[in-house]
Amino acid sequence: MRFFNHILFMTHWTMFTTIMYAQNQNASRVQGINEFLNILKEDMYVGGGTNFSGVYMSKYRNNTNMSLGMQGFVGFYFPYTDNLFFHGQLGMASQNFTHTTPNEQIQVTLSSIELPIFVSALLPISTKLETRLIVGWQGNWIFRTKNSAAYSPEWSSNPNSILYNPERMMTHDFGFYFGIGAEYGRWLVRATGYTGINNLVKNDTGMINTWKFDVGYFIFRK
Numbered sequence: 607m608r609f610f611n612h613i614l615f616m617t618h619w620t621m622f623t624t625i626m627y628a629q630n631q632n633a634s635r636v637q638g639i640n641e642f643l644n645i646l647k648e649d650m651y652v653g654g655g656t657n658f659s660g661v662y663m664s665k666y667r668n669n670t671n672m673s674l675g676m677q678g679f680v681g682f683y684f685p686y687t688d689n690l691f692f693h694g695q696l697g698m699a700s701q702n703f704t705h706t707t708p709n710e711q712i713q714v715t716l717s718s719i720e721l722p723i724f725v726s727a728l729l730p731i732s733t734k735l736e737t738r739l740i741v742g743w744q745g746n747w748i749f750r751t752k753n754s755a756a757y758s759p760e761w762s763s764n765p766n767s768i769l770y771n772p773e774r775m776m777t778h779d780f781g782f783y784f785g786i787g788a789e790y791g792r793w794l795v796r797a798t799g800y801t802g803i804n805n806l807v808k809n810d811t812g813m814i815n816t817w818k819f820d821v822g823y824f825i826f827r828k
Contacts, residue, residue, distance in 0.1 A: 651794060653822025654678040659701040659716075662801075664812025666768045673702035673713060677720065677818065689728040693742070696721055701816055705770050709758040714770045716814070717750040722783045722800075736789040744783040744800050751775045768810055779804045779814065794822040 660672030679697025686692055701716045724742020731737045751772040761767050785798030802814040 648827055649684065649824065650680070650682040650826055651822040651824045652678075652680045653794070653820050655796075655818055655820035657699065657701060657816050657818045659814060659816040660703045661806065661812040662815045664768075664806075664810050666810060667812060669706050669768070670812075671704045671706070673704055675700040675702045675715075675816075677820070679720070679820070679822075681722075681822075683726070686725075691726045691738070693722070693724050693726060693740075695723075699746075699816075701814065703814075705768075707757065707761045707767075709761060710755055712757065712770070713754040714775075715750075715752045715754075716748050716775070717752070718746045718748045718779075721745045724783050726787065734790070738787045738789070740783070740785045740787055740796070740798060742783045744781055746779040746781075746802070748775070748777050748779065768807070770807060774807045776804050776806055781813075785818075792824045792827045794820075794824070796820040796822070 655677055657675045657677055658672050659675055661667055661670045664670065677697050677699035679695050681693060681695030681697075683691045683693040697720045699718055699720050701718065703714055705712045705714060722742060722744040724740055724744075726738035726740045729737040729739055753770070753772060757767075757769055757771070762769060779802040781800055781802035781804075783798060783800050785796055787794060787796035787798075796818070798818045798820070800814075800816040800818070804813060806812050806814060
């Protein structure tokens with residue numbers, strides 16, 4: 607009987623310690639997740655700005671000009687070290703450029719969803735103003751392309767003409783994202799550039815490049 611009671615006690619003790627260990631592990635996981643979410647919440651921001659876009663590396667680039675557009679976004683970052691941070695961002699943008707032919711001037715508008723993934727490094731410039739160097743990549747899904755006017759029949763029928771028609775334009779892009787930014791309190795400002803690597807149309811080597819100026823606000827930062 608004593609042996610049986612001893613076995614029963616050891617069984618109950620093992621179950622109790624196992625349950626307590628599992629609860630402590632779960633509590634530690636929950637605490638770690640909550641701390642991570644609090645960091646993201648503290649460094650979550652929304653913003654918007656203007657951009658200046660154009661075509662580069664095209665043999666027809668002399669017939670195109672850069673134009674103004676705009677963008678809006680939401681993003682967050684979390685620290686890797688004291689001076690290095692990982693960023694994720696999701697936004698929508700309107701990028702514009704003009705194409706001039708002998709008969710018309712057409713503005714081409716690309717409406718896209720943007721996903722920049724990048725790192726930033728603090729620069730030792732000011733103790734009050736956090737200045738950051740930005741380097742990373744950006745993916746674009748172009749869900750709408752629009753022309754301000756139609757090409758003339760003479761231009762469209764010429765086999766040597768370039769046509770930035772919506773049905774000919776690329777639907778996605780990927781490229782290099784870079785720039786500089788600064789934070790003060792709950793505000794941030796950034797000046798960045800984006801250089802795409804996909805051709806706008808298949809019969810040309812031209813790609814999109816964009817210069818951006820953004821203002822953002824940390825909505826949960828104390």
